[in-house]
Each structure stands twice: as C-alpha cells, then as structure tokens.
Amino acid sequence: xxxxxxxxxxxxxxxxxxxxxxxxxxxxxxxxxxxxxxxxxxxxxxxxxxxxxxxxxxxxxxxxxxxxxxxxxxxxxxxxxxxxxxxxxxxxxxxxxxxxxxxxxxxxxxxxxxxxxxxxxxxxxxxxxxxxxxxxxxxxxxxxxxxxxxxxxxxxxxxxxxxxxxxxxxxxxxxxxxxxxxxxxxxxxxxxxxxxxxxxxxxxxxxxxxxxxxxxxxxxxxxxxxxxxxxxxxxxxxxxxxxxxxxxxxxxxxxxxxxxxxxxxxxxxxxxxxxxxxxxxxxxxxxxxxxxxxxxxxxxxxxxxxxxxxxxxxxxxxxxxxxxxxxx
Numbered sequence: 116x117x118x119x120x121x122x123x124x125x126x127x128x129x130x131x132x133x134x135x136x137x138x139x140x141x142x143x144x145x146x147x148x149x150x151x152x153x154x155x156x157x158x159x160x161x162x163x164x165x166x167x168x169x170x171x172x173x174x175x176x177x178x179x180x181x182x183x184x185x186x187x188x189x190x191x192x193x194x195x196x197x198x199x200x201x202x203x204x205x206x207x208x209x210x211x212x213x214x215x216x217x218x219x220x221x222x223x224x225x226x227x228x229x230x231x232x233x234x235x236x237x238x239x240x241x242x243x244x245x246x247x248x249x250x251x252x253x254x255x256x257x258x259x260x261x262x263x264x265x266x267x268x269x270x271x272x273x274x275x276x277x278x279x280x281x282x283x284x285x286x287x288x289x290x291x292x293x294x295x296x297x298x299x300x301x302x303x304x305x306x307x308x309x310x311x312x313x314x315x316x317x318x319x320x321x322x323x324x325x326x327x328x329x330x331x332x333x334x335x336x337x338x339x340x341x342x343x344x345x346x347x348x349x350x351x352x353x354x355x356x357x358x359x360x361x362x363x364x365x366x367x368x369x370x371x372x373x374x375x376x377x378x379x380x381x382x383x384x385x386x387x388x389x390x391x392x393x394x395x396x397x398x399x400x401x402x403x404x405x406x407x408x409x410x411x412x413x414x415x416x417x418x419x420x421x422x423x424x425x426x427x428x429x430x431x432x433x434x435x436x437x438x439x440x441x442x443x
Contacts, residue, residue: 139231139273142416143238169194175400204245204306205262208233209298210276211252211291211312211347214366217281220351221412225313228409230276232311232345235419237269247272250298252312253279257294259301291316292329299336308336310404311345314395315352324394333402342404346395349411353392354385 169183172193183196210233216226223231237247248262249272260272291312298308316327336342355376364371374380399406407422409415 139234140238143235169196171195205304206236206245206247206307206309207249207262207298208236208247208309208311209250209252209294211294211310212276212279212281213252213254214281215313215315216347217366219349219411221349221410223411225347225349225411226281228347228411228415229311230273231415232309232347232409232419233276234269234273235416236307236309237272249276250294250301251276251279252291252294255290257297290328292327292332295329295332295336299332299339305340307343308340309343309345311347313347313352314344315391317391324390327395327398330398330402333399333404337403342402344399344402344404344406346406346408347411348392348408353388355381357381 169186172182172195177195181195183194186194210229212226212229216229217224219225219227233249246262246264247269249260251258251260260275291314295310310333316329317325333342333344358376360373360375362371362373396406407419409418
C-alpha cells in the first residue's frame with residue numbers, strides 16, 4: 116500500500132470524509148472482491164442450517180463435535196461434517212478505538228487500520244444483504260451501533276468511527292475482556308464476530324505467558340460463533356530506533372518519561388515485544404479464534420487477501436484428500 120492510500124483509510128488529509136470513504140470502498144471492492152464470498156459455514160446445527168459434505172478432519176482446526184462417525188467408520192479416516200448456515204449472516208465487529216490506537220509511525224495510524232479492517236469486512240458482507248453491526252471501545256465506554264443492511268448504513272457506521280474524538284486519555288486501562296463479554300451476551304444469533312484491537316495487555320502480574328483477562332470471554336464467544344481476531348501492530352511497538360534520548364508518552368494515561376535508547380534497552384525491548392506477541396498468538400490459538408495480523412507499514416489489503424486464500428487453500432486440500440483407502 117502506498118502512503119496516500121493509507122492516509123485516506125482514516126479519513127484522508129485534504130479530502131472530504133465522504134470522498135475518503137468512497138475511495139476506501141473502491142479499494143476494498145476492487146482488490147478483495149470475491150475473496151470473502153461463498154457459503155457461510157455454520158458451527159453446529161441450528162434453525163435453517165443444512166448438512167453439507169464430509170471432509171477429512173484437520174487436527175487443531177476442526178471441532179471434534181462435528182465428527183462424521185459413519186464416514187469415519189467406513190473409511191477408517193477421521194472425517195467431519197460441514198454445515199451450511201442460514202443465507203443471512205449477522206456480522207458483529209468489536210472495534211478498539213482506545214487511546215493506544217492514536218499512534219502510528221508508518222503509512223497510517225493504528226486507528227486508520229482499525230477502520231480499514233472494519234470496512235473490509237463490512238463492504239464485502241453488505242454486498243450480499245447480510246446485517247452488519249459494531250461495538251466500539253472509546254474511552255471507558257463501549258458504544259453499540261445496531262446491525263443494519265445496505266451501503267448507507269455501512270457509510271454511517273464508518274463515519275461514526277471516523278468522527279470519534281482522539282487524544283483523550285482513558286481513566287483506566289482498556290477493558291477488552293468486558294467488551295468481548297458484552298458482545299457475546301448481547302447477540303445470541305450465530306454468525307461472524309470480529310475483534311479488532313492491538314491486544315497490548317499482559318497477563319496477571321505482568322507475565323506475558325499468563326492468561327489474559329480477555330481469554331475466557333473470547334473462548335465463550337468462539338464456542339458459539341465464528342471468531343476472527345485482527346491484531347493491529349505498528350513497527351515501533353516491535354523494536355525501537357537508534358535515536359538516543361527520547362520522550363515516550365503512554366497514550367492510555369498521558370504520562371511522559373524520558374529514556375535513553377541504549378543498545379541494551381533496545382535489545383531488551385525487542386525481546387519483550389516478541390515474547391508478548393508470541394503469547395498473544397498462543398492465546399488466540401487456545402481460544403479457537405482465527406488470528407490475522409495487520410501492520411501499519413504493510414499493505415493491509417494484501418494481508419487480508421493472503422489470510423483468506425490461505426484458509427481456502429487449506430479447505431481445498433482437505434477436500435482433495437482420498438475419502439477411502441484401497442480395498443476399504
């Protein structure tokens with residue numbers, strides 16, 4: 116992605132908000148059209164669901180509760196039964212617009228990337244008449260934007276995200292777990308749930324390997340819905356530049372501290388950041404949620420497309436696996 120495209124994703128500079136949103140829609144539809152379409156896969160049988168084809172069981176990705184025991188017994192190879200859910204998919208996204216998102220050192224700010232990710236999901240699902248709604252973390256509040264269909268509703272939702280004030284330190288840490296629990300409890304109809312955040316919190320006692328406060332709510336959400344966690348990252352959150360003395364400000368609290376970025380501090384910071392990101396990846400895996408990483412210094416459209424194609428390729432290869440052994 117070029118820098119101008121990235122800037123326009125967050126409202127554009129020198130352009131009207133409406134022009135920025137239309138340019139964002141054009142970017143999404145042109146480059147991702149068709150990649151996120153197809154049958155909506157259900158999790159368990161429900162009203163309006165139909166039994167689909169059997170395919171080979173993929174350890175770590177498929178739910179054992181969907182095991183097709185009759186085909187497994189005939190072929191001696193574990194199979195699962197896919198479920199085709201209702202035509203109308205209700206998608207809800209949880210967008211983290213906490214103060215830590217008002218930061219960016221590359222082509223765009225993290226807040227811009229959050230809005231771009233929401234737009235990518237919203238524009239594509241709204242094209243087939245699905246309902247799309249959002250919960251937004253802003254300050255110490257969680258705001259609900261009702262699920263609606265159509266382009267005008269999608270534009271209104273994105274405009275609300277663009278208009279959200281920035282640079283306002285929250286009175287306390289971002290309570291991502293409470294927001295996910297609110298999302299899980301408020302909407303009972305099965306569908307797609309997307310959580311877009313930087314997931315920068317640590318476990319209990321500051322231990323990156325300890326359980327995060329959002330893990331249990333995320334597991335409960337993934338037990339009922341298809342969940343995609345979109346992690347938003349800026350390169351300066353992974354490593355620090357060799358610039359000597361700097362003044363660092365915590366966007367969540369507004370506190371500022373001067374630090375000399377010596378080689379040892381930079382090395383320790385990079386190791387701690389890598390450990391935190393790896394712990395986040397493992398936590399997503401434990402929760403059973405899909406995990407997509409978007410960076411402010413990369414082409415976010417390309418990363419979304421690669422994530423989608425990789426998962427579709429996995430399903431295609433599983434479908435090509437022989438369903439029975441010779442002589443079975």
